Amino acid sequence: MSVNDLSRPAFPKRALITGGMPYGEKELYFHHIGGYFLHADIFARFLRDRIGAENVLFVSGADCYGAGVVLGYEK
Structure with a gap:
């Protein structure tokens, strides 16, 4: 197999990448950054x-609405 036989992947012309945030009623931990944002950020930088x-x-x-968020805030 020669180098010319290998095809490069096709990339989109434009991309929208989203990263959802953790729910507001729970306590935030450091792993939330790696779990929610790190992968999406790396992919966005790669595509850029x-x-x-x-x-x-x-x-x-x-999306932090609901009774759980209000009760967590009142604590």
Whole structure:
């Protein structure tokens, strides 16, 4: 097998990468960064290097509504 036989993977022209945040009623730990954000951040940086930073959007958000969040806040 020669080098010319190997094909490079095709990358998208644009990419949207999301990272969900942990639920608000629970205590945050250091592993939440690695579990929720680190993998997505590495992938976003990789794609920015391949297809250009202007073509990659990395966003995160939270959905912290409900009785559990209110009770956790009141503690």
